[in-house]
Amino acid sequence: MSTLSLPQTSYIRDNSRTFTDWLKSWLLTVDHKRIAILYLLAINFFFLLGGLAATLVRVELITPQGDLMSSDVYNRAFTLHGVIMVFFFLIPSIPAVLGNFLVPLMIGARDLAFPRLNLLSWYLYMIGGIFALIAAVFGGVDTGWTFYTPFSSTYSNSNVVMTITGAFIMGFSSILTGLNFIVTIHKMRAPGLTWFRLPLFIWANYATSIIQILATPVLGIALLLVVVERLWGVGIYDPALGGDPLLFQHLFWFYSHPAVYIMILPAMGVISELISTFSRKRIFGYEFIAFSSIAIAILGFLVWGHHMFVSSQSVYAGLVFSFITMLVAIPSAIKVFNWTATLYKGSISYRTPMLYALGFIGLFVIGGLTGIFLGVTAVDLHVTDTYFVVAHFHYVMVGGTIMAYLGGIHFWWPKMTGRMYNETWGGIAALIIFVGFNMTFFPQFILGYLGMPRRYHVYPPEFQILHVMSTAGASILAIGFIVPLIYLGISLRKGAIAGDNPWGATGLEWKTSSPPPTFNFDKTPIVTEEAYAYPPEAAERDAAAWRPGSPL
Amino acid sequence: MATITHEEAHTHTHGPELQHQFETPEQQKEAATLGMWAFLVTEIMLFGGIFMAYIAYRWAFPEAWEESAALLNTPLATVNTVVLLVSSLTVALAVNAAEEGKKRRLVTMLVLTIVLGLTFLVIKGYEYSEKFAHCAGAKDPISWITGSDLHESHECLVPGRGFHFPAEHGSASGGHGAAKTATMQSGHQLFFLLYFSATGLHAIHMIIGLGVMTTILVMAVRDRFSPTYFTPVEIGGLYWHLIDIIWVFLFPLFYLV
Amino acid sequence: MAEQHTHAHAHHHGEKHTHISRGTYYRVFAALMVLMVLTVAAWWVEKNLIELPGWLAVTIAMSIAIAKTVLIVLYFMHVKISSRMTQVYAAGAFVWLIILFVITMGDYVARGWPPQAGPLP
């Protein structure tokens, strides 16, 4: 490595004398990088909590009888898992952690446009999270993360209001993050950084932000009306009072389907960065990948009804939604093909982030294709609300978002901390996660087509073998998630000094020191070339430099 | 533009109001405006959910809508519309005054806006209390407070267990059973629920808007603005206008048609 | 790109950022008041003089509301003289509202609701 010690000044260091000062300097920081670290800690905490709930669910499902816990506890466990994972992990994960850290760095800005708003987002996220936790501690909530009415508004006697308040507050955190990114990307780009020189991660985050500001408020008001109905017994969704429960589903999925793209689009952005860097090549079809992000963001708003094919929605609406769902599959396919084509004639190295990226492609392809199964109306009638759906969205969200999140964390870890993690353990963990993941969720496709409904506490005994396989895979998966926690933690003290650009990547974030100084760049950079500006002979040179014993 | 102005503008770029992350005041101002607009987009979508429910239920219960709208206090709402439109003008003039660096006019306009905003809330509050007074059995809010003239309530338009839509306005004026049905479900209660949700949410925005305006007023009095820096006035104004726009739709949708 | 980075340090009002005069504000306000009187008058006429079909009354009221909104957005909110991006965002909000309304109502109309919404005991 080029340097032997961490830079003298960086965003992590400060000269607080007392512990209180140090704590204040973090909790009152307006530095986007520090806020990203705050998010990183909080989000990983919630991930572990959601994972714990998932463990309870999977362990319960080893046997067909409901013997480990009562159905009430089981329902609370899977609801906790859903609420935490969706609202407090998947939606903020990549934008709030990696996006917060990288957006200003990648566009050569000193900070986000509204740094204090950014800190407010984090506090809103934490307050929302605390509400959700309080709800979980004092009795939990048993509606499922979808809060379907009239069950949530009238029949459930769990802490629905508290949980919804948490989700509502967190929604504003998400809106403010999106708003901040939009303005930052529009107004704060370094001189010379035109739209088509932007890294694809920025495009993806921009598309995500649009969804966040357009869709989240609709969820907010839909949930607010559930609370109103629940507290005052007035009916807006309750058919007993003239309302229509399907209106809730429409409003809910108007947000919650695009929310899926809030989760996957930034992940796709990360993958574009990884594939290009570790192939030492310009990304294939830059414009197509960039515009496919925007296309997904827009088309993603027109397909929410495919969650409602059996809900007694009209046949006509079902057909329209199904048709547009087919269309939204295309931009995702375009991305996958372009990533694959990027590999051709590259100089590929199997570093940990690349392993995650390759894993992402494999799993996302399966997730995406099974999405088509679910988008086809006739097949959906059979498989919706079964484990087929469960398997599908875990392939997209765990196989997609979490793989990209982990890949991104590893890729930018040296930039965030200035130190390298252990590459061997990184590779091993990536493989464990890949294997464990497939073992957990592939059997669920079979279970789903067999007709095993989701959210079942007890189930017919003939499904047991597949459930046991799934639980076995889940335990492998859990180990895979714990290993990185350990070696990344160790790297904070013992990791090799990374230097400014350990991967030899392009991109503005690699042009500053690791970890970067508080205002990112000593001088505002002036951009003269596009992202991924690898010269044509970069791959050849990289391969020529390879000697036995160099990293794979 | 004269060189001297140029220099002044330049000194201002390093003035206290330019935040560290921006290069120029123009950049900061454009960022603030775009940011405010992005926020207004979310506000519009927030109300969009209520409007969606309104459209669906209006389509489902057209008669209930017609009958219910007749029971709202249209004259008061008309006054409120005028109040809000005037306040929109004063806000626009306040921005204009800030742009031209006329502090006196700016302060006057802001004070006027706040007064108009309060007027709106007072009228709205009276309208609400009328409905609540009817539920309590009083003829109007004053007799409700004084506790005089209480009798069995013949109408209660506040959604909830006590909701009671007066039979003489119901579609089935003949059948006593029908009036009961109208009380329990059908569109009447939904209408008033949406009415209270939408105008209530609007009133909350109004209160926030008043807070924003007061802050700007304090800043204006303390000479924080100049012709080169008046972004808070401008984006605060945007927010105020949005509140106005939402009322522009709420007014005809609930009180007129 | 509409908002390419410019490095000029001093321009009060660049060619984009022109100015709306006070006269315009007063004229817009007058127009708003006229529209308001119109919408209330239309309501009064419907109520007391001639019975209009419901859809027509709604169309009139909504057209007037939209006209008012356009005036406020363009002049009071300065969208007319704002950057292209601001204009796109301002328009985008309304487009998305329409998406929500049209698709959802498409389902309602096709579903034949409320006939299926018979109340339950």
Add this chain to the structure above:
Amino acid sequence: MRDFPLFPDQASTFATQVDQLYFFLVALSLIFAGVLPFVILYLIVRYHRSQKVDRSNPVDSNLKLELTWTLIPLALVMVVFFWGAFLYVQMRTPPARTLDVYVIGKQWMWHVQHPNGKRENNELHVPVGQPVRLIMTSQDVIHSFYVPAFRVKQDVLPGRYTIMWFEATKPGEYHLFCAEYCGTEHSLMIGRVVALPLADYERWLATPGPVVLPDGTIDTGQPVVAPTIGDPMAAAGARLFTSLGCAGCHAMAGGGVGPSLQGLYGSNSVMSDGSTVLADENYIRESILNPTARVVSGYAAVMPSYQGQITEDQLNQLIAYIKSLADTGN
């Protein structure tokens, strides 16, 4: 293999059709998900940095290629869409003559009532080779009626009827699940669907047996199987029609305070606001519970609501009776 199935039973006319489409989708997926990983594997091995291969003239865009992998998937998903759409419309459109069975979902059981009044809980007996239409409603929250072996599923909503139909092809016992999460005992809201040959079904239908009704009372199952009338459910409805006093206004011959109900079901009636309404189950239901919502042209809105006065069961009987009047009318 009963203990470890990998593929569900095919027991309805839809099952094979849905499975064909499913297999087509699986085949398509194998082309992508099966081939693409090997392409990637090949590329990452061949172009690994340790390999001495030709890397000159790397390409980073190719419009033809982009169009190829845009248009081919587009064509494929369109094929899949239309295939699925036609099947979907078919699955959502019951044929003209069906065996109608009423289903009520409640937390956490299914209650089924057959055309002759025979009731059962958490079980559904259907004949093989006969299209069956389920007319379903819920007493509380949203449930979903799901028979995997038939490949059919439909949400059951409170306050309205939803319709589902199927035709069993193979005698046997199949799982019945509630597929929409409905609360604590959601996973116990299960039962079985028993498909019987027609003769067995008729024998079963004629056997009385006590059943607990949704409101907790016990129905002996005895009196409803009245041999004289073709449809005892309608007969029960006829008795209700008299005892509730409906006949006082809705005189058969017409001329009463309310319109005659003869031939009403399935016909189009003109409403007082000028619109036309198809008198189906939902309209009849609405007219009983909320009579003033849509009044037939020429009649005053004077009918009282029967909201809360009759049970969901009795409502079904009344509807069956009014439907039976349609047959005699024409």
